[in-house]
Amino acid sequence: MDTAVQTLHIDVVSDVVCPWCFIGQKRLDRAIAAVPEVDVEIHWRPFQLDPTIPLEGRDRKEYMLSKFGSVEKLHEIHARIESLGAAEGIDFDFDAITVSPNTLDAHRVLRWAAANGAQVQGRLARRLFQLYFEEGKNIGDHAVLIEAAREAGIDAPVVEAMLATDADRDEVLDEAATASRMGITGVPCFLFESKYAVMGAQDTDTLADAIRQIAAAKARGELETAR
Template sequence: MKVEIWSDYVCPFCYIGKRKFELALEKFAHKDKIEIVFKSFELDPSADPNSNESTYSMLAAKYGMSIEKAKETTVGVAEQAAAVGLSFHFDLTVSTNTFDAHRLVQYATQFGKQKEMSERLFKAYFTEGHNVGNREKLAVLAEEIGLDQAAAAEMLQSSQYADIVREEEAEGSQLGIRGVPFYVFDRKYAVSGAQSPEVFLDTLNKAWKEKHPAFIQVNEGDTDALCTDGYCVPDSPKS
């Protein structure tokens, strides 16, 4: 079963939601049969990757509030993050463009490291305060998860994977996704926002049951004959 997750690496609720989803997945009976795919979404495609403007300053300008008020708005978010074991440091984060970060995730996917790259980007931004729009830093982060730094740097200087990022963004738009995080389960169910682990687990179970329904087998020639336990098991599990 496939779960597609549209998110952005400077979105705090995307990281919080990611962790809540992972907590739900740990309790899901068929977790080894779930394919997780991270999809591209940019909160601000026009952002300058090298502005280094503080998050507080960005929020103050965007919503017409004071710097102090902007700081206050992040307190509750940091507390939500802490509740699921994450450490957010908004005093270190900066406004940046994430297009290259999404391209890097596509690159990492070719080496089977999409999951590791996504987690590293989130942690680098929210916990360590790195600018995930800076190509030099992105290449270093790629090396930290086992990729070749020079090769990653070369890719980032090119336009590779740009088309895939744009295609995923367009796909999300066609699905009606206007905000992130957004989770799509086998294109049958959707969950918007950093919901509780219970909501994610319930959706996983619903989607799984629909994909792998139980069925009643009637023995040929005997309409009253059923399996000994009242029902037959589903077909061989499919991912």
């Protein structure tokens, strides 16, 4: 019996202000832990739920009311997400969020984090979710992004210097546009081996099953022949 560990690459297309992406991240982590026979490498890819938000951000309450129409509707949505998040170990604190940020700069820092390896990028993605949804921080603020990068193990002075420029803005926007052209209209979207897409914050079992099946197909060489 072949006991060699199989490798699998997953691109997670997401936005760091998407609560479903935070839930999806937790479920994906649990799915990976449930399939130890597969070595999964995750890459975080940019998507902007609302690229029209100005770089300085918008008042969170005003912005959300403009989207959902009433405080009652907003509370209903938040209550549902909070319940699902609690089951995944997430302590959503929507009341603490005062700014709806433009996430372009956050995605730039995530792009730079990838140069330090998938694990570093993953740590930063997780930290940005925590900062925004559990601590109410403005993740469009450069000081917040620089500190998050430092915590993830990235050279903070380099990040500070690059954020002051337009470095990789066009590249991030192009990558997000590519996702839209691929038909990705909502996130999270999990792309397995750049071939198979699983849309939405699927449950842990569904993600674990996808990991097993696609890793097995890769081991049999079926992904290569499908090209």
